[in-house]
Amino acid sequence: MGHENKAKKAHVLIFPFPAQGHINPMLQFAKRLVSKGVKATLVSTVFLSKTTFSDPTSSIDIQTISDGFDEGGYNQAGSPDVYLPTFWSVGSKSLASLIKKLVDAGHPIDAIVYDAFLDFALDVAKQFGIRTAAFFTQACAVNSVYYHVSKGLLQLPLPGPKVSLPGLPPLEVSELPSFVCHHGSYPAWFDVVVNHQFSNIDEADWVFLNIFYDLEKEAVDWMSQFWNVMTIGPTIPSMYLDRRLENDKHYGMHLFKPKTGTCMNWLSGKPKSSVVYVSFGSMAELDVVQMAELAWGLKGSNCYFMWVVRESEQAKLPKNFIEETAEKGLVVSWCPQLEVLSHESIGCFLTHCGFNSVLEALSLGVPLLAMPQWTDQGTNAKYVEDVWEIGMRARSDEENGLVTREIVKHCIKESTEGEKGKEARKNASKWKNLARKAVDEGGSSDKNIDEFVTKLLGD
Incomplete structure (x- = not known):
């Protein structure tokens, strides 16, 4: 100029x-x-x-x-x-x-x-x-x-x-x-x-x-x-x-106050790429049955997980879930998502596929496990799996419409240990470099x- x-x-x-x-x-x-x-x-x-x-x-x-x-x-x-x-x-x-x-x-x-x-x-x-x-x-x-x-x-x-x-x-x-x-x-x-x-x-x-x-x-x-x-x-x-x-x-600017110290201290004690980060954003609401299936699927995966459950949603958690998963899991009401995604302990991001969350994960090279809820999220999930190839979708059971605990467990295992997960991590790294190149x-x-x-x- x-x-x-x-x-x-x-x-x-x-x-x-x-x-x-x-x-x-x-x-x-x-x-x-x-x-x-x-x-x-x-x-x-x-x-x-x-x-x-x-x-x-x-x-x-x-x-x-x-x-x-x-x-x-x-x-x-x-x-x-x-x-x-x-x-x-x-x-x-x-x-x-x-x-x-x-x-x-x-x-x-x-x-x-x-x-x-x-x-x-x-x-x-x-x-x-x-x-x-x-x-x-x-x-x-x-x-x-x-x-x-x-x-x-x-x-x-x-x-x-x-x-x-x-x-x-x-x-x-x-x-x-x-x-x-x-x-x-x-x-x-x-x-x-x-x-x-x-x-x-x-x-x-x-x-x-x-x-x-x-x-x-x-x-x-x-x-x-x-x-x-x-x-x-x-x-x-x-x-x-x-x-x-x-x-x-x-x-x-935050609509909810993040529990930054709690989150980062907990992550710092976990091995590299070992944690499944779970968040459904600021608006999506799971019903009680789906919340339970997700909860027990996380427990069944035997992976470390950090799950953001807004205060207004925490009553939907299964009874004693937090106590029963204390050795492997952390449930918080809100977190500093960018700091979490950039932490080396994060292995994948189980997400509703809001577009901001997708862009953040892609820009930081984090593979995704998509569980879309409404509005644009189903289309974003399609792109995550089939176009950008940076993750996979947890599809609902055709009979009951739920993403069952068995599906959650299987998808987490595939995302963290399977061939699809390895390919997604490689592609996420590629897109991370392209994102940075665009704003350089x-x-x-x-x-x-x-x-x-x-x-x-x-x-």
Whole structure:
């Protein structure tokens, strides 16, 4: 960038959907912008700003808007059918007020990078003549499916057992996002991911993808026919990839407080590659029967395991399970996932296959055992096993729909000791190197971020 541009500091508003899996990648992207001389302001909801555990030393400014539920957020609303339309109505007005406040305070905005879920942000930005970038926090494959549904190119309910879409491998119906393969489930969420995401995206100046090009290049090339697409990921803290952002070890915001000392001390006493790390993220909920099958499968594997069970879920654990597995297992309410995944004692990651978790494991070279639950996770699991070949799927029993304890035990053994596990570890190491190469100086994702910043400064 030329010297004449350095006097001006571009200001970008970062607006994620208020959930951990959406906040983290967009917050990390904001740090990348700051490292390149951009002022970044993260937009949080009033409730989340009061309840999240944030980093006081962060270089990111935080401003708040209302989602209509300032005392309790999503839980106060009670259901997505109440929360989502209220957020769209109240949030759009509140966002417009925030932009006006920042302009009046001498902090005009050059661009808004908004979660693609939040289509109203683009409409608000256009009122102020502000450029926009839609940010996809989910995989290209998943968003391609949603796009085809939104345009009527993929009819629901699905007519056949398989689906073929450009840039994607053939997909079984069960490998499609749950909002599509289980047509009619969660209609409020379906409305967001299908109708809202693509309602006005053609008007966005950029479309950002939280991947690196090699990960889904066929899908990226297909998307590039319609939009000004840029791959800018994986957006995980720099110290786990390129190490160019000093001390950038954490996302900087947590919905739950991690038990860092407990986790890391326990892991430090375990042999290399011996621990199965188990986590189903911040939203997925197993029923009591499935929780028991998973628990006894972990015990039956006779492997060391560290299992994240949120406080709200711990009552579902079998009676005396924690006591009976104390020699081999650790159950915690939350953990610092990146620190855990990067620890040498971790042998594999049993995961719901949320896209952030997949990207983190892939970027750190950790093989996966996929046990998807809903939304995009089934599609992610397909890619984990058959496209990226960095793990395997624990498939549910056809008769009872459960991932039984026998299946859990078998899959853990295969992942940690079998040939599939060895191959997955080798491939995970390959993808780790490609992920780092993408964000290194001059890498594909780094170049795209530079291009975005240069465009902001040049106008």
